[in-house]
Amino acid sequence: MAPTLASVASLPRLGLRGLTTASPDVPVRWVAVSELPDPTPFLQGGELVLTTGMWAAGPGEDGEFQAYVARLVARGVAGLGFGVGLGHAEVPPALVEAAERHGLPLLEVPRPVPFVAIGEAVSRALASAQYENVTRAFQAQRELTRAALRGSGALTDRLARELRGWALLLGPSGELRHAVPEYAGNRLDEIASELHRLAGGAASLALPGPVVVQAIGLGGRPRGYLAVGTPRTLNPVEHTIVGVAVSLLTLGSEAPRGDARLRAALGSLLLGWEPEEPPHPLRVLVCGADAPKGLENDPVWERCLAVPHPAGCVLIVSDPLVEQVIPLVEAYGPVGVGDPAKLGDVPRSLAEAERARPVSGVRRYAELPVRGLLGLLDGPEAEAMAERLLAPLDETLRASLRAYLEAGGLGDPAARALGVHRHTLRHRTRRISRLLDRDLEDAGTRAELWIALMLTQRAVF
Structure with a gap:
């Protein structure tokens, strides 16, 4: 969280003294020093403006101070610090009156305190706040990733705790899949009625509450939606945390589920049951020992079975995936490819891959001239x-x-x-x-x- 004017004013080493009743609990985004009668063209808002009042070398007219303060307030500055002991022995009463009238926090800066000391204090506070933001975002990302390993419901639970709010996980048709806490499900109808606004490709929408809804999934058709509500508007760090949650949910929704029927068939074999044939024939590839390194960062890895072998590594894959797998593993050694086989003929495909494996490159058993002999x-x-x-x-x-x-x-x-x-x-x-x-x-x-x-x-x- 950015430092507030109150936290800066409370630093004992600065000795700043508040002169108005305006609340100093406003964030300070920077310190600006200016002796111009109108510094606003050089401000963006949120600054603590420091001045010695050189622009009003004399006692000054009430109207002059009123106009000066009005310009600062219109620009949205956080406050005004007036340095005494140079142009003015004290803060002009007319300036105090103008600041009080317009609701601008006004601080007296003692003569021994250089403006640069205030700038350094704010800079350190901003750096500390930035570090805290980065740390919070990193810790939240780590916790969300851990939760994601337990499923989308656990991830949604963790997100709600991170935001100190509520969260809803919806399906692609707006149906409720998970609510935390449970009473958050009462917002379902309100949110579902607005999901059509995401149909045009928008990634998120904001609703009163405040409530933020984001689409889950890649491409034009969402695989679901995530809605979060908090007591206050999300700050940039919290937006980042929500983005991490959406990315993890998208990754889970888009990740291949593997060849479930192949795994079920192999499990049946281990149990001694009669296996049901997978939907596609299988292929065996004999590759270099490091071949799995070429697959680990590719979604196809979830659909391969890798087995250590004296020749390196054996991969069992569904026949339609062979042409995707070969380019990923051929850099790690020669590759032999067996013919398509049913589950019971996998040993035969392995023998074919062994025979086909060349000294370098890729060779399929069907390409061997000696195959027919x-x-x-x-x-x-x-x-x-x-x-x-x-x-x-x-x-x-x-x-x-x-x-x-x-x-x-x-x-x-x-x-x-x-x-x-x-x-x-x-x-x-x-x-x-x-x-x-x-x-x-x-x-x-x-x-x-x-x-x-x-x-x-x-x-x-």
Whole structure:
């Protein structure tokens, strides 16, 4: 709250003395020093005007003082401070009479007190008030955010407490959703009858009371309305607090609710129940470990399931979202994309994404030339044969072999894909050759091992 003339006048170090009965409980927005007979062209209103009366060097005429004070009052100044001991030994009685007549607070400024000391005092008080305003707004924002985590009703409750007033949360048709306190619901009909004024795109409206109504939501069709009433007109800080509440309510109304049916289906699987298929097929993406960082600030994140995986991160998403997700995660490593799958076929989509994942960039399983050939080898006999071939290799060596083959036998890119030093990869490939008794430089051997890796991964997943 801005300092008042009374709070400035009460500072002992200034020694200011009130000379009129006008209430000093008026806010002071600045201090202006002027010796002009008419300083009003240089004022905006709300100032404490300081003068030594040089514009009235003599005793002055009553009419002169009356006109001077009238001009200040018309401009809306907070008060007048008259410095004695320079041009005037005391405040001219005619000035006191004029100030009393017009209801202007008049202060006597003692000779030892420089005007700059008054200016500094007001400046410090204004800075303190500004700090208090910022602090209050910050604390209110924090409390409102905490309340928003518990729902729109809790947020509305907290807002009413912050404003020391009442609040109504209305639906898009003006129906009552929450009132605090309960008697505030008595204002519903009055407020609902005015909501049509927001139909033209206006964000808020003011009603007698005072009452402020704001639309919730983005775009031309509100998702609801927030009405607040207070015993006095909202100050700028309180307008900010209401704006924060509206933003949080808008965020809650616009945020995606996630794929509820997908989550319900997965929950059914965990409980051992027969799941109901989600409305859209699912896709599995195999991405870099940091891929979730690309999604956290996007609404689509609420509609993805992220699972840690030895290859980085696996994302399960609804098929219509795939093209939205890929640009958000491809910066965090290569991305493999499986084919659309029903809930029970998600492991198959994961295996496809694993096979499709390139050394860099994005690749979909449907783009793999070898996809059709592997389909001809479908069956337990082929998978068992492939497993026997690769049996001497543990998971680390199998991953190294795959990276090496995907890189076309080039050690440096394969090592980078694995995140190991090239000498480490060279040591592993030599060990693979010894364990399998195969020459990795031979094109036929590479093809055979690649097919074996694909078949065994399909069997595992």
